Amino acid sequence: MPRTPHFTSGNAAEALIDGAAYFGHLAGQLEQLGQGDEVHLAGWRITPDQSLRPLVPGAPTLSAQLSHLSARGVRVRALLWRFPFPPAGWVLPRFRDNVRFARQIRARGGEAVLDGRLRRDVPSSHHQKAVVLRSANDVSAYVGGIDLCRGRWDTPDHTGRRADLRGDFQAWHDVACLVRGKAAAQVWENFTERWNDRTRPGRFDAPPPPVQTPRPKGLCCGQQHVQVLRTLAPGVYPFAPQGEQSVRLAYERAIERAEHYIYLEDQMVWPCSLIDRLRAAAGRGVQVMLVMTRAYEVPGLLAFHNTLRRRTLERVRGGNPANLHTFHLRQAARGSVIYLHSKLMVVDDCLAIIGSANVNWRSATTDSELALSIVDGERVAGQMNGQPMEVARFAKTLRLALWSEHLGLDHEVLDDPIQALAAWPCGRPGTQRHHAVVHRVPYPRLPVPHWIAHLMNPHVVAARRP
The missing domain is CATH 3.30.870.10 (Endonuclease Chain A)
Known part of the structure; x- marks a missing residue:
């Protein structure tokens, strides 16, 4: 219920x-x-x-x-x-x-x-x-x-x-x-x-x-x-026999309503219902920023992860490649990789979602997940591509804290999220600024057999029959 x-x-x-x-x-x-x-x-x-x-x-x-x-x-x-x-x-x-x-x-x-x-x-x-x-x-x-x-x-x-x-x-x-x-x-x-x-x-x-x-x-x-x-998941819980997918629905609605930017931090970024919505957002001029882990940590599945990740990014890039920005994290001065495990989204400095759910079908349908979607009743002054606008304090504060950590810059430089895109590294894969690195899906990449796809990213739609 x-x-x-x-x-x-x-x-x-x-x-x-x-x-x-x-x-x-x-x-x-x-x-x-x-x-x-x-x-x-x-x-x-x-x-x-x-x-x-x-x-x-x-x-x-x-x-x-x-x-x-x-x-x-x-x-x-x-x-x-x-x-x-x-x-x-x-x-x-x-x-x-x-x-x-x-x-x-x-x-x-x-x-x-x-x-x-x-x-x-x-x-x-x-x-x-x-x-x-x-x-x-x-x-x-x-x-x-x-x-x-x-x-x-x-x-x-x-x-x-x-x-x-x-x-x-x-x-x-x-x-x-x-x-x-x-x-x-x-x-x-x-x-x-x-x-x-x-x-x-x-x-x-x-x-x-x-x-x-x-x-x-x-x-x-x-x-x-x-x-x-x-x-x-449907068909498991007596208190929710049809299951619940409010995490997926909240992400979908927020992406569909984005007007300026979508900022996602996620461990996976695999195929799911969010991907076509991110593609459509990029196509209508929304800046889509994905900060991901560089590689998958489960032994033996890295190549399959790379295949799923590449399919996903190519799909989003098809909306408008100029509006997709992908990064992973590494210690400053080209040190070791920083494993990114966060699962969050900030949209237009107005809404933030923080939780346990990854961008994949498992988190949307079969795993038990929990997240908070937050809209602040307190409005503060903000900038969006040089234009003044009111934004939500919580979402803006979260974005500024994350970007400051990743880029090593003061909040004042990052106040306008669209103009602050210029502060992120760009160009060839591997280009780095502080912790942020331009992301490229690494090799090797292999075809994903059906049973492997089912193991890594299962998709459940309807409840089982009693």
Whole structure:
């Protein structure tokens, strides 16, 4: 069932750019919780021995911090994706993190579910990344692309991470969003609907005891209008038997209504329903900017990723090649690649979407996803191609922060997004300015067999018949 209302007003939203900002903010909020409060975590991957303040000597691990909360009477619940092929964990230890985290949470007084309630006929995962903190009717939620796991902690300069913080990459760019108010209550409701599903989460696991606390009201605390967006596959969830594709619909509508520019940061950029809309936007004069990860990290699938990425970019470029601008990120002075994991879009300095969903069919149809669409009630002065216009504070502030990080420039230089396009690198692939690099799809590229395409980018349209 769709949420009621479809969007809420009076929220306070704050973008947290890169893992250090997110982890540090979350650590501080966890410390303030006490008896009777709640912590709900939904994750694709959570590493139990990851510290939220890794540079602070003696800082507890996430698992230990949650254990202390349980001892103080805080209800700790975690929903974790159950990886469907456990033997792979012996080859890639990252896939054992959720099992270890769940065991530690349970052993220390919390509750944890390894959730395999997904479609079995297509590859899919629980990809929602959210933390909800509740104290009486006051509720806040973190939503975005950042997993609470090893390798995600990094700072905006993307240099000098210790080896134990790097994971598989020297540097990692990502974004989360903190929201307070009625929208946070809807994020709490999303977790509770999944948690209270009486379907067995695994073959040998019983459903957990249901959450019985009443839905928080959420306090009026800001000026942002927020729509909570989800992807839920059809035919899986008793509380949403037809599924939900509000993430896809929100992206589509925003792209269709763009007048000046569309700025996307995304890990994938593969074929899906957004691509023809981006092509049409470029064709009508909208500047389309795509900042992507340079290459795919899953062993053995890089060439297929390159093929999907190339098809996608060629399709968008067909609208008007002069209006498509593609980049990836690299450390300054031609250092190592910065792995881009953020999933966000900013349109015309008026709307921003931040969440867990990638630009591909999986995130639009089969994986569980969660995102926030934000339009600010507070208008501020802006410029668009030399013309003054009112824009939304949140969207403009987010864009300026991201562009300043990527380009190493002050906000004043980047105030007009159309004129500031000249500050981005251009010309031959590999041309670099600060962190931003002109992107070219690397070789090799191979034909994608149907079964590989189905594995990497499945597309589900209708619910299964009962």
